[in-house]
Amino acid sequence: MLVLSVTALLYSVLPTQIAAQESGAASISGTITDSSGHAVQAATVTLKNHTTGLVQHSATDDQGHYSFTGLTAGSYDLTITAAGFRETGETNLRLSAGQAQSVPVQLKVGSLQQSVRVEAIAGNSIAGQHALSQNSLDTVEPKSEISSEYIKNFAPATTDYSEIINIAPGTISYNPNGVGLGQGTIYFRGFQDGDFNITWDGIPFNDSNNPTHHSWVFFPGLWVGSVDFDRSPGTASTIGQATYGGSINLLSPEVPSEQSIQPQVSYGSFNTLLLDGRYNSGMLGAHKNIGFSLDVHRMTSDGFETLNYIERNAGEIKVLYNASPNTTITGYSGVVHLFANAPNNSPYRAQINAYGWNYMMQNNDPTSAFYQSYNRNLVPTDFEYGAIRSSLKHGWLLDVTPYTYSYNNAQYYPNDNPNDTTGLATGPDSSTGWITEANCSIAANDANGVIPPCAVDKLNSYRKYGETSTISQTSKYGVFRAGMWYEWATSNRYQIPSDPLTNQDDAVPNFHENYWTNSYNPYVEYEWHATKKLTLIAGDKYAYYTLDFKQYADNGKVVGNLGGAPYTTSSGGFGSNLPSASANYRLTTNWSIYGQFGKGDEIPPTSVFDVTGGGQEVSKLPSPQTTSAYQGGTVVKLNRFTFDADYYVVKFQNNYISYAVTNPNNPAYDLNEYYLGPDSITQGFEGEINASLTHGFNLYANGTVGKATYTGTGVPSGLNVTDTPSYTQGLGLTYQGHGMDLGVIEKRVGDYYDDNGSYHNQVYVAPYNNVNLFLNYTFRKEDSIFNQSKISFSINNLWNSENITDVFPYNSPTPVGTSAYYATTTPSPLDQINLTAGRSFMVTFKMGIFPNRNK
Template sequence: MKTPQLKPMTRHILSAVACMSLALPGASFAEDMATEASAADAGSSDTVVIAGSKIAEAARSAVSQSSLSARSAQSEVSDDFVRNFTAPAADFSQIIQMAPAMYSYSANGPGLGDTKTYFRGFADGDYSILFDGIPFQDTNSPSHHSWAFFPAPFVGGAVIDRSPGSAATIGPANFGGSINLLSRNLEANRRITGTASVSSWNTVLAGVEYESGQFGTDGASNLLFNAHDLKSDGYQTHNTQHRQAFSAKYQYAFTPDTVLTLFGSYITVHANTPNVKGATRADIALHGDNYLLSADPTKANYYAYNFYHVNTDFEYAGLSSNLGNGWKLDDKAYTYYYHNQQNYPGATVPTTTANSAANNTGTDKLNGYRTYGNILRLSQESSFGTLRTGLWSEVADTNRYQIPSNPLTWVDSALPNFHETFKTTLLQPFVEYEFALTKDLKITPGVKYSSYKQDLTQFADNGKTVGSLNGAASIGHVATYHAVLPSIDIHYMLQPNWSAYAQYATGDEIPPTNVFDVKNANVVALPSSIKSKTFQIGSVWKSDQFTLDVDAYHIKFDNAYSSTTDTAGNTSFFANGSSVTQGVEAESTIVLGKGFDLYMNATYGSAKYSDTSKWVQNAPSDTETLGLTYKQGNWNAGWFTKRVGKMYNDNGAIHEAITINPFIISNLFFNYSLPGKTGDILKNGKIQLGINNLFDKHNIVGVTPAGKTSSAPAPGDQLTLLPARSVSLSLTMDF
């Protein structure tokens, strides 16, 4: 059977990706994809052509690498890594955790909890996360939830920028950097794929995927549909998880130069996860490393009193077009929804169902928002260089509350601990111009204007937050934040396979909405956005046998906010000093031969407060990743080990209070392909054996001290530990 030609859909896909990547410095991912696809169309299976140089296996087989056109410290995580070297239940945190400087962990097992990722001393909320170039985040602060929106079956790779990026890099918190998750690539041929997986802790995943292949006139249409159901008891006692997820992606090429992309997804998560995510030293010593919740209804950690129900959806319609005369347009209209209904008990459990203040020891909590936005990008390329300009606009409506409730009945009190609604309006226009001084030397100055407006309404409560408001039902206030964010970078192609760059970039992050969570919401002086200034130099090399990316960085950034209240009860907020994070990073893939490739990355640096020279918490002194992959015949295997160096946790305002010793995360995967024959119903298949935490490490990776006056280990300290070794066996069949 003759394979259909890919030309219409290939051009269409590359056009969409190229326009999308205007949000990223250098549009590097699109350019490398385009050259690789061109080589494939030309019939080459052994080489890809990048910037005029033949690059063989090193670039093609790298699970993570930078691009020759990158203008900042970037890593592009491949779809191959997602499909072959992550756990079946994985979320996006596992996709990026082996990249330079990145680290994350889920105490309940991979993909079985709400996991946070750290890099360069920045925590979640200090950087932006995007999907196909569209930022998504909580509205009260720009944080993220790995168990919502985008599990691994929805994701086809990621582009990580460990800097604020250029002026054209949009996002609500490019203060620390950005992570752009990519949707799955569409394929030329039709298939139906069934997946079944069983893993440790009674983890079962069943999924189905339908890829239409190219269909319609000239193969102009393509559809990918994915659905899966995940159930797990979890590693931690009674921390059960149930995830149901669906996504669909459709593309239609009106012409080879104009493409429509539609994407939609829906996820629901039910979890018996507590509000306090770790057990105490005393409980762990008594019950074991995996202790979290109990089956005793007289205890506050009874699993039935602790639960989440999270619903999310995410949709966009994107139009990309080559307008002629060097002009290109990309426009995405989008909406997403987050509804997190959480219930958890207090320190004691009532003995009666009577709805009284004494019995309402639990909390009924909601964080819900609906966001609408549009991202318009225009570019124009001429002999002088490339203009990139556009506008990101977004409006979000939010409803948040915490209400005292009886955990035996979940009947709420009349007054909440707090309740607020607000509308957030965001505008980010940007412009940059990439001057082509010579064929190989380019300089790109640019500027972005960041504007936020929050219209807040806070309702009278029981005194825990704003209080009675002197008898008023609610109080309204408006908060506005503005920032001008310049950037400039220089990019030079020293050789067709060797580039270098230097960058200065600025980022910002606005205060969380809880600046108004003071008595009578009486804030007389709002703080400004906190800012970061990043200086970077780097170089990218790609040869026939290896790739190498190296960068050095120096970032000065404002710390989080502090507040003071005067004798009249007026509260003011201000940025609490500054910090500096600096260091070096390197990433490389080496072709060893006989099907073996070696992947390595390493970082060394520091993140310290400027006034005390003490370390920022959760900022390791070094990280290292060592990966060995094998591809030969029907076999595909990968072993990846991440080492995270010494770091510290704070005890309130006390820095370097708790030492977290180095730990490693090591994962091993074996994949065996089951090729079908022409005419068979079965087209292809794959059996995967995966082992996460291969060496069964149980390190303490986080400590919340029980007391605020002493940092000595105490029975009441809340601990976060690595989960035990987990094993998964998966079968995937293509029909």
């Protein structure tokens, strides 16, 4: 009923027609599809007026739609060309004054000779059009371009970007509470979250204390159009606080040129309900030069883990204004409000063994720290930008994008009984009987000179303002680029001991800090088109960051009582020069090779200032953490086959390694400790293929083989970087035809090690795999108002595999011999375990309403 009500409301506010506001102006529009009814993107559409001879060109958008407006009455020829398809057209289309004519066109595959010949247009092939992930022929770095078709048809409706990128080579991502139902975890090539950039429409975003990310409150999968996953530091023009490992570039969908309403409802396992409504205005105004896309949704779920409830309400709007033939202005705003009962810790090994794979919390024993109502998060976020892109004279192009975003995580959670040795909910030395007024009273603990031990009231809040600016010129010799990324952030963070029975906070915090960050990335680079086949790119970037701190007196967890002073201040600056050079050589029109050298950086964590008395952790402030990457690869694209592969060697330098302290008897419990680790080398091979088979069947496969080990004076060989699998494999078989989109997709992850940051090779994680199934039917009839209506069914973790993905050891490491690096750790019932979520089902009904299709 709610979906129908939303539909009715949206429809009621629409004009009954978008009439041509220029008197007598006519138009031609339509959708280009292949023989199976799928939209053909980036097809070239040409319209010729018989009388005047005027020729106009257009290209189809993400939905295969094209449009010509402001036409005079007369006779026209329409021609459509797309790589891999026969040229198709309509002749003698007659338009009368004011007529809006719909001309949908279905393309047919070219002849056998066309199907096997080399394509002259880079990157266009039938296999490429159905690819789940692929690189491009003109690339100068290893990357995976994850398509909108994959996101729409082969990912659950609740998905987030951490789940989407799992299709890429070498990547691990998981969410123990279910797909999109909590904070996702991402690793690739030995890089953990915080070691790489994530951007939204070219704007980097991350936390302010270290460059980590939050998939559950920024840019849900419903808002992601496609992903450009660059597994390299990039060129000099790649900006952000963590180009160290690479950049996951999230791209919003283009504003469609056609009006539509798309309500959607999804329901699935764990009582998961998603209600979504999207309205696309089409292009409006007298000149059809302004349009917008609006989406609102609400998601609730009990989660796979017991009582790990999540509720999200969110909305976004994107506005496109073509101010002139040379200038476009794009405005965007996305707002998310999330509530969750997510605890601060993962479940214990003993709990998993005793109560089941999905155990997390209970709601029948309020004396236990695992009582649901004591664990809660309230997280509002927003993200806004305004982008101006203007073509100037003599090949110059100006891009300016000011932006702002904020994150405010107000979290409350209890601490487990420090005398808990079993990890169980009942029995002696367990978690029960701990949360009582005798143990938790603020007044009683303060009177005894004891830090109240039962709970923590925590805030991580920041607001950022920034701008990306680029000026470029394209000439017959190549492309010159220069630009600057600047960002200013203000942050407020604290953790305060609290009584979960009364929600009363202690007067003295575990820590409380305000700090201000400035980030500067000026750069210059030149892309030289040396020959028709050879492109060389060289450039330089300087990454510079400043931090200004105000740290308040605390109970000894971080800076201490400061001798009675209310606070201490400190500041520092960090800078690194980051040159890059890369090349692409086109061996033939469908085969290229490339090579790259690049340096990436990562801003040091703010914890370098977290020492007793305040001030930085080292006497001389470090440079940003850096990597030096040497990579080379090749890309091949035929009509029915694509292949890309690369070999990489990356050296990590000045690497800070984070570790969450899980033992409540450790004075640093519940804080992240950072270790300045030895240098390391990660190297390996990555490859992926797409094949268009026959009768609508397509095959996707990828694989990686690699290793990441520490190196340096006194460092023994074979010391593994944490969370770096020995191999990964991906396999997908899809069928697309007759309105059906069917797919089986598997991800397999090899073995790797976890550790505590100071010692390594501590905990072995065995190989595991996951299989997902997708069944979709889409109603495709171009002249129907209900075109693109869809029903989807998906199964995640088809075989219900129980896989351990991470282990956070409770016991302290025991060094092996006299080694300063090797250690073993005795398993404990209090080890925290991350697991893959169990099998889940989801069904989605989506209605497509295109008001102008029946005219």
